[in-house]
Each structure stands twice: as structure tokens, then as C-alpha cells.
Amino acid sequence: MSTVVKTAGFAAFLRLFMICFAPLHDFWMPVLLVISVLTLFIGNVTALYQHSFKRMLAFSSISHAGYMLFAIIALGPGSGNSVFLYASAYSVASIIAFAVLILVKRQTGSDNFDSFTGLAKRNPFIAFTLTVAMLSLAGIPLTAGFIGKFMMFSTALSEYHIWLVILAVINAVIGIYYYLRVVVAMYFKSAERSEIPSSPYFNFVLGFSALLTIIVGVYPGFISNLF
Numbered sequence: 001m002s003t004v005v006k007t008a009g010f011a012a013f014l015r016l017f018m019i020c021f022a023p024l025h026d027f028w029m030p031v032l033l034v035i036s037v038l039t040l041f042i043g044n045v046t047a048l049y050q051h052s053f054k055r056m057l058a059f060s061s062i063s064h065a066g067y068m069l070f071a072i073i074a075l076g077p078g079s080g081n082s083v084f085l086y087a088s089a090y091s092v093a094s095i096i097a098f099a100v101l102i103l104v105k106r107q108t109g110s111d112n113f114d115s116f117t118g119l120a121k122r123n124p125f126i127a128f129t130l131t132v133a134m135l136s137l138a139g140i141p142l143t144a145g146f147i148g149k150f151m152m153f154s155t156a157l158s159e160y161h162i163w164l165v166i167l168a169v170i171n172a173v174i175g176i177y178y179y180l181r182v183v184v185a186m187y188f189k190s191a192e193r194s195e196i197p198s199s200p201y202f203n204f205v206l207g208f209s210a211l212l213t214i215i216v217g218v219y220p221g222f223i224s225n226l227f
Contacts, residue, residue: 018079018080032072033073035069036066036070037164039063040063040066040067040167040171041171043059043064044063044174044175044178047063047178048174052111052112052113053111053116055111057094057097060137063175064137066168066171067086068083068087070082070152070156070164071083071086073161073164074155074156074158074161076158076159079155082151082154085220086149086151086152089136089144089145089216093132093134093144096129096132096206099202103197103202104116106196107196107197113182113185116130116185116186118186118189119186120186121190122195122196123196126198126206127186127187129209130182130186131187132210132213132214133209135179136213138172139175145217147216149172152168
């Protein structure tokens with residue numbers, strides 16, 4: 001629900017600025033530039049100190065809004081395509097993350113990172129799909145999230161916002177650290193745990209979303225051509 005609302009909001013926001021406020025670009029662009037940088041740092045630094053997986057996802061979503069602002073700051077013909085691809089990558093990865101969170105919380109009653117410890121040994125499929133989602137949200141190559149970030153950075157560089165991109169790269173590194181915490185817990189920490197039951201519906205959603213994330217990461221035209 002939150003991802004759909006965020007995507008729809010940015011689509012309307014972009015449309016409004018492209019049609020109504022484009023002539024005043026030099027007036028409002030510096031304001032959005034500051035908002036974007038603050039959003040990146042507040043979202044990432046706050047997510048970095050979370051012990052709850054759900055809270056980490058919530059605060060990191062703030063930083064993703066900051067990345068999507070790049071398309072409005074560097075308003076141009078490719079802005080719509082960039083927002084569409086980034087929002088799609090973020091939405092699909094979030095679906096996987098929250099679906100796995102539901103399954104884990106049902107069994108453990110907790111959403112802390114420790115709840116995912118040793119998940120890969122007893123539930124390799126669920127662990128794999130969550131790993132794909134975390135890599136995508138972190139912007140690792142061969143995932144849809146990497147293509148989304150690449151397009152946002154390219155959009156900003158096209159308008160010579162070099163310092164914005166440098167600060168965004170620093171934030172991306174911070175994001176990689178806290179997104180990989182759950183991957184480390186699943187694969188490199190051991191714990192006695194029972195297998196998490198998962199319905200065919202959950203398995204289908206997780207498998208399809210992970211496959212879509214990888215396909216878009218390898219062939220971004222698969223989804224960008226739909227815009």
C-alpha cells in the first residue's frame with residue numbers, strides 16, 4: 001500500500017512540475033535540491049541505527065524518495081521514465097521484503113534482525129528472494145534497483161549536479177551496509193530454528209517478484225519501454 005501511494009504521489013508531483021512549474025525551474029530547483037539531500041541523509045542515517053527490520057524499511061523509504069527527487073531537480077524529457085523505473089524497482093523489492101517479514105514475524109513474533117538468523121539453512125528459497133530484494137534496494141548491479149539508481153544519477157549528471165551525485169553515492173554506501181545486515185544474518189549466522197511455512201501464493205509472489213527484479217536488472221528495457 002505504501003509503495004503504491006508513494007509511486008502515485010511522485011507521478012502526480014512530476015506531472016505538476018513538468019506542466020505547471022517548468023518555467024520557474026530556476027526558482028524552485030535549489031529548494032528541492034536541499035530537500036533531496038536532507039531526505040537522503042535523514043533516511044539513511046536513521047535506518048542505519050535501527051534494530052527492527054520493519055523500521056529499517058520504513059526509514060530507508062525516506063531516502064528512496066530523495067533519490068526520486070533527482071528526476072524533478074533535473075527536469076527533462078527522461079524524468080518520467082526514470083521515476084517510473086525507479087519506483088517499479090523499489091515497489092517490487094518492497095513487496096518481497098514485507099512478504100518475508102510477515103512470514104518471519106508469524107513464526108518468531110519479532111521483526112528484529114536477529115529473527116532472520118540462520119534463515120538460509122532452513123528456508124533457502126525465502127532467504128534467496130529476500131537477498132535479491134535487499135541487493136536491489138541497495139542498488140547492487142544486475143538488479144532493478146541498480147538500474148533505477150543509475151538512471152537517477154545519470155539524470156542529475158545531465159544537468160551538472162555533480163555534488164548532488166557525490167552525496168548520493170555516499171548515501172548509497174550507507175544503504176548497502178544496513179541492507180546487507182539481514183543477508184549476513186541469514187547466511188553467515190547460525191541458529192536453531194524450525195522451517196517457516198509458506199503457502200503457494202506467497203511462494204509465487206516471492207519467486208515472480210525476484211525474477212522480475214533480476215530481469216529488469218539485466219534488461220532494463222523490459223519495463224522502461226512500457227512507459
